[in-house]
Amino acid sequence: MSHRVLVEAGPAAGVAVLKFRNPPVNALSLEMLMELVISLEKLENDKAVRGIVITAENPGIFLAGLDLTEMCGRNPAHYAKYWEAVQELWLRLYQSSKVLVAAINGACPAGGCLASLTCDYRVMADNPKYTIGLNETQLGIIAPFWFKDTLVNTVGHRAAEQALQLGTLFPPAKALQVGIVDQVVPEEQLQSAALSVMAQWLAIPDHARQLTKTMMRKPTVDQLVKQREADIQSFVGLISQDSIQRALQTYLQKLRQKKG
Numbered sequence: 239m240s241h242r243v244l245v246e247a248g249p250a251a252g253v254a255v256l257k258f259r260n261p262p263v264n265a266l267s268l269e270m271l272m273e274l275v276i277s278l279e280k281l282e283n284d285k286a287v288r289g290i291v292i293t294a295e296n297p298g299i300f301l302a303g304l305d306l307t308e309m310c311g312r313n314p315a316h317y318a319k320y321w322e323a324v325q326e327l328w329l330r331l332y333q334s335s336k337v338l339v340a341a342i343n344g345a346c347p348a349g350g351c352l353a354s355l356t357c358d359y360r361v362m363a364d365n366p367k368y369t370i371g372l373n374e375t376q377l378g379i380i381a382p383f384w385f386k387d388t389l390v391n392t393v394g395h396r397a398a399e400q401a402l403q404l405g406t407l408f409p410p411a412k413a414l415q416v417g418i419v420d421q422v423v424p425e426e427q428l429q430s431a432a433l434s435v436m437a438q439w440l441a442i443p444d445h446a447r448q449l450t451k452t453m454m455r456k457p458t459v460d461q462l463v464k465q466r467e468a469d470i471q472s473f474v475g476l477i478s479q480d481s482i483q484r485a486l487q488t489y490l491q492k493l494r495q496k497k498g
């Protein structure tokens with residue numbers, strides 16, 4: 239029984255809706271990552287499901303990215319386990335044979351943006367409070383190569399380099415202009431717009447679409463698969479550095495003080 243991930247049958251045949259519900263901010267904790275992987279595996283094996291709309295149960299925050307508390311003040315074994323789970327989620331999402339449509343109904347930074355970038359299509363609610371992007375440099379950390387590759391595959395090299403160096407969080411209209419999202423719609427139309435796009439994608443025969451998806455994505459996937467362990471060690475080495483730990487602690491404190 240999953241607590242942090244809700245899977246519902248969609249209103250259209252063959253469509254499931256996967257909802258994030260990990261309060262307060264839908265951060266990708268280890269438990270949440272594991273529940274997501276299990277839910278995605280079940281959906282992948284379900285022949286009746288051809289497409290999945292991915293969204294947050296409560297509008298406001300789509301995903302707050304990786305859980306900073308999993309990356310602060312823990313031991314190397316924990317960091318390694320956590321990073322393996324992050325890799326696993328990306329591999330499941332990016333290689334999914336289903337049509338994935340992200341209905342982005344809230345803030346979508348860093349790991350949240352990455353999850354949405356694995357989808358085949360992104361629709362974002364037109365709310366200026368919502369932003370999306372790989373903002374790692376703003377935290378004093380670096381987006382790993384496979385985060386970078388996923389962004390490059392979506393927006394091209396130049397736009398990705400600029401967005402990554404500056405750690406830009408784009409509001410909806412700008413995100414559309416850069417190509418991080420494919421469509422921006424009034425908030426109340428988000429779910430219907432996602433379902434309408436899903437219907438267009440499902441009109442294509444599955445086998446042809448799936449083989450094309452694999453052809454486009456396999457080189458990027460292979461890069462991580464062939465150096466998974468090295469990538470884990472690289473993450474553990476980097477995250478364990480005092481300077482990185484200090485930067486993350488400072489960022490977390492800033493988030494906590496925001497309220498005070």
Ligand SMILES: CCCCC/C=C/C(=O)SCCNC(=O)CCNC(=O)[C@H](O)C(C)(C)COP(=O)(O)OP(=O)(O)OC[C@H]1O[C@@H](n2cnc3c(N)ncnc32)[C@H](O)[C@@H]1OP(=O)(O)O
Pocket residue numbers: 262263265299301302303304305306307345347348349350373374377379380381382473476477490493494495496497
């Ligand atoms: C080599 C290393 C590579 C690693 C790659 C890293 C990828 C990542 O994803 S790093 C995480 C990046 N995420 C962010 O920068 C988002 C940070 N959060 C926010 O900007 C905001 O919290 C918000 C826009 C998502 C929501 O704002 P709001 O509704 O105002 O909520 P609060 O800011 O008051 O937060 C409530 C509560 O949640 C804690 N929190 C927020 N984000 C995270 C997070 N990513 N991980 C863990 N905890 C988080 C925040 O500290 C507050 O906690 P309390 O004060 O204890 O209630």
